[in-house]
Amino acid sequence: MASPAPASESNPLRAFLPRTRVPEPCTVVLFGATGDLVHRKLAPALMRLAVEGQMPAEFAVVGFARRDWDDNQFRAELHTSLSKSNIPDFEQTWPDFQQHLLFSAGTFDDPEAFQRLKQTLERADQTLGTRGNRLFYLAVAPEFFAKIVEQLGAAGLIDPPQQDGPWSRVVIEKPFGNDLESARALDRELSQYLSERQTYRIDHYLGKETVQNILALRFANTIFEPIWNRDHVRSVQITVAEEVGMPGGRGAYYDTAGAIRDMVQNHMMQLLCLVAMEPPVDLEADSVRNEKVKVLQSLPRWSAEDVAQNVVKGQYVTGSIQGKEVPPFRQEKGVPPDSLTDTYVAIRLTLNNWRWAGVPFYLRTGKSLPKRATEISIQFDTPPVQLFEPQDEGSGGANLLVLRIQPNEGASLAFQAKVPGSRRRLQEVRMDFRYGTAFASPPPEAYERLLIDAMLGDPTLYTRIDEVENAWEFISPILKAWEEHKIEPATYQAGSWGPTEADQLLERDGARWRRL
Numbered sequence: 310m311a312s313p314a315p316a317s318e319s320n321p322l323r324a325f326l327p328r329t330r331v332p333e334p335c336t337v338v339l340f341g342a343t344g345d346l347v348h349r350k351l352a353p354a355l356m357r358l359a360v361e362g363q364m365p366a367e368f369a370v371v372g373f374a375r376r377d378w379d380d381n382q383f384r385a386e387l388h389t390s391l392s393k394s395n396i397p398d399f400e401q402t403w404p405d406f407q408q409h410l411l412f413s414a415g416t417f418d419d420p421e422a423f424q425r426l427k428q429t430l431e432r433a434d435q436t437l438g439t440r441g442n443r444l445f446y447l448a449v450a451p452e453f454f455a456k457i458v459e460q461l462g463a464a465g466l467i468d469p470p471q472q473d474g475p476w477s478r479v480v481i482e483k484p485f486g487n488d489l490e491s492a493r494a495l496d497r498e499l500s501q502y503l504s505e506r507q508t509y510r511i512d513h514y515l516g517k518e519t520v521q522n523i524l525a526l527r528f529a530n531t532i533f534e535p536i537w538n539r540d541h542v543r544s545v546q547i548t549v550a551e552e553v554g555m556p557g558g559r560g561a562y563y564d565t566a567g568a569i570r571d572m573v574q575n576h577m578m579q580l581l582c583l584v585a586m587e588p589p590v591d592l593e594a595d596s597v598r599n600e601k602v603k604v605l606q607s608l609p610r611w612s613a614e615d616v617a618q619n620v621v622k623g624q625y626v627t628g629s630i631q632g633k634e635v636p637p638f639r640q641e642k643g644v645p646p647d648s649l650t651d652t653y654v655a656i657r658l659t660l661n662n663w664r665w666a667g668v669p670f671y672l673r674t675g676k677s678l679p680k681r682a683t684e685i686s687i688q689f690d691t692p693p694v695q696l697f698e699p700q701d702e703g704s705g706g707a708n709l710l711v712l713r714i715q716p717n718e719g720a721s722l723a724f725q726a727k728v729p730g731s732r733r734r735l736q737e738v739r740m741d742f743r744y745g746t747a748f749a750s751p752p753p754e755a756y757e758r759l760l761i762d763a764m765l766g767d768p769t770l771y772t773r774i775d776e777v778e779n780a781w782e783f784i785s786p787i788l789k790a791w792e793e794h795k796i797e798p799a800t801y802q803a804g805s806w807g808p809t810e811a812d813q814l815l816e817r818d819g820a821r822w823r824r825l
């Protein structure tokens with residue numbers, strides 16, 4: 310954790326905030342400042358932090374992009390997008406906030422542009438009191454990651470980590486590499502200029518409150534952990550379903566990634582780690598990440614035959630979602646008509662470790678599914694002796710714990726209750742926790758938490774290089790098997806729950822996907 314920084318007195322809200330959560334004065338540099346991520350997620354998150362009094366009084370946000378904008382144009386463009394973001398007290402906070410916004414135009418391969426950026430940063434230090442502390446956020450396509458870091462290094466903009474004095478940190482968006490080899494190569498390039506302590510690899514799922522709550526549920530309660538293992542858990546399902554297909558010409562990018570690179574290698578592996586990891590000794594960044602790495606190390610390393618047995622690759626064909634017709638993936642803009650890309654993946658795996666040996670984990674994710682729903686469900690075993698009448702077909706087992714990551718954030722525990730009457734009949738009933746009703750406000754946006762942590766120097770919710778590499782160790786053989794054998798995806802209709810092959814994957818174990 311970073312040492313507590315002096316909180317400014319200028320915002321009265323700060324008096325009510327824990328002081329440790331206000332970072333030191335700093336500048337956030339947004340590469341890709343004209344892009345979608347900045348306008349939809351990062352700028353609103355920074356603005357919300359300002360409204361909530363969590364930004365230091367001395368801060369600057371510097372946009373860097375090719376477009377020939379000046380400070381005023383950058384401010385005007387951000388004003389337009391922020392005013393659509395439903396930020397409370399936006400208009401009151403904007404006049405002050407906008408004075409912290411600066412713009413520096415240039416391309417990523419032009420050393421002079423980085424000299425101009427340096428001058429802008431020095432101007433921020435002098436006029437806004439940002440003291441040379443810099444958070445560089447690379448909201449750009451992955452081919453520019455190494456180039457930008459190299460230019461920052463050459464321009465003398467990356468200070469080595471030091472005890473006191475200014476800091477420089479770099480946030481790297483996903484994907485970190487395209488497979489194991491390219492992830493290692495990227496790491497080698499970046500580490501010429503950056504130490505691991507300065508490298509913040511983002512996985513925005515870790516910024517979600519409900520994802521962080523997995524550890525609270527497991528390790529701040531006594532009732533779950535004693536049964537959280539192979540002796541009591543029959544299976545675990547992790548679903549990340551998306552209704553969205555390929556909006557705004559996203560097909561061209563997506564065709565190079567597919568669901569397995571876009572969602573499984575990062576977000577789903579992180580969810581798996583949090584569900585399966587051992588208790589860390591404390592909540593320091595490395596303690597948590599050490600335990601996550603052990604989960605990733607217990608993943609199988611599959612042959613092509615194992616892949617065929619345990620992984621279903623799917624792609625959507627025409628269908629309809631909520632009455633709207635959806636074209637097949639192969640007809641989306643930027644997608645070749647013979648694309649073999651996976652828009653859906655289902656995986657059955659077991660972890661090779663003491664706690665989980667033999668327990669199947671079922672993972673599935675896909676685009677153009679009937680609805681957006683991310684959840685983790687833990688199916689517990691049935692009691693050793695059946696005293697009551699058999700449960701309804703399909704109730705699965707005695708107890709089911711469901712963690713709803715999004716939407717309807719919360720958790721529910723299903724258990725068996727006796728149906729009133731003279732028979733010994735059972736019915737599944739539920740205890741339910743909802744964020745919306747339990748806490749006064751909805752959970753904050755993931756990017757708010759992640760940005761503040763990076764400014765504070767807390768990398769707990771960022772992925773360490775060995776997490777990335779170990780996740781690729783599991784994913785790369787799947788990609789290799791698909792690519793070498795030119796595996797045709799199984800098809801599913803847009804608006805359905807995926808290919809029938811995914812159902813068969815579970816039927817082999819006498820299980821089935823939860824209906825969401």
Ligand code: BG6
Pocket residue numbers: 551571572
């Ligand atoms: C991104 C993927 O990382 O996560 C997108 O690239 C996906 O394809 C998105 O839609 C899902 O994020 P969320 O927060 O909406 O679940």
